[in-house]
Amino acid sequence: MQAKDKGELFQQTFSFWGKLNENEKQIMIDNSFNKIYKSGENIFNGDVNCIGVLIVRSGQIRTFMLSEEGREVTLFRLMQGELCILSASCVLKNITFNVNIDVVEDSEIIVIRSKEFSRLMEENIYIENFFSKVIADRFSKTMWVMEQVLFMKFDKRLALFLINESEELNSNIISITHEQIAKYTSSAREVVSRMLKYFEKENIIKMSRGKIKIVDKKKLAEYAD
């Protein structure tokens, strides 16, 4: 990726860009690079050196918690234009937990190296402030997930998930496996399959290989409510 293109991307992505001097801008450009990740690849986990700030240029990545026994709770997914700061947690004094990040769809990611990013952030309050707000936003997203996982019944959670996916895709047909739904809703595959079968029996959805079609959106919405 050319320096000029990086500059344009940073200007679009970072509201503090206009507050940087030419030297600071150059440091960010010089210390960033693009990387192609394949679907399923792990980008970041607690054991790996913290990679830096990520900007998703294309594709989709996922942040999740992982238990010692391998249970996963998806916190949020990030799409084109969104950025990830928890992947630079080593340079964030107030962030003392680790998440995992893996790739949902083949992705092009712009990485800004932790060390240089951290130095800039210490010197420029606008950068620090921008990323602090990103963290607050991720906190909100995480709390929403936690409320669901801890308190909400699974029929409601699954209905909400299907509605959100359908709206995001702008289609009644969702291409997704039960395994994937289990991951995104922090449930088990068997539980997902059971509940989907129930929805099908109730004529709310229709399943085919790797696809779910919503046939009664109104009834699904009643479950979600």
Added chain:
Amino acid sequence: MQAKDKGELFQQTFSFWGKLNENEKQIMIDNSFNKIYKSGENIFNGDVNCIGVLIVRSGQIRTFMLSEEGREVTLFRLMQGELCILSASCVLKNITFNVNIDVVEDSEIIVIRSKEFSRLMEENIYIENFFSKVIADRFSKTMWVMEQVLFMKFDKRLALFLINESEELNSNIISITHEQIAKYTSSAREVVSRMLKYFEKENIIKMSRGKIKIVDKKKLAEYAD
């Protein structure tokens, strides 16, 4: 509380105090007040107008999530000198969730009104930045709890809780009811009682009315590890 005392408290509590002009300092002093809360009282919940930023002058308060069915998950407790910003969530654009806050021990709380606080924060990036870091810290605390609740076995959680309490009190005797432990560890009272009984049978603790004595700290630490 006198204006002069407030000024001193704010100087101790807020690292940005030196970055405020006299007018801004005066606004904070004029728009804050102290309030006495009794143990068990609710300070804040989603339905109540958001009260503002809180500083705990004495006592102890608790932030928790509450399900529709009344299940509670304690996120963190705040003691003397600590401050709470989630009680001003209505003026924080990136905080879209609500927590509950109640009083653990009789407390004196300094409240800074949301509206005026919000205006100052918009105008002064040092204030915004300070509180953003507080939010990041609370995010970390919350994630720690979530890991425990979602992934950790209860014997380990209870052992960790007893050790932390004992260290905080600097005593082997903890005055606490099973009900309270259930709240703080986000569990059910029956589960707490059962596990405490097991610890007693193993000669790790000794129970008496409203008190738990740790008799074998080493063995307890093994459970916590």
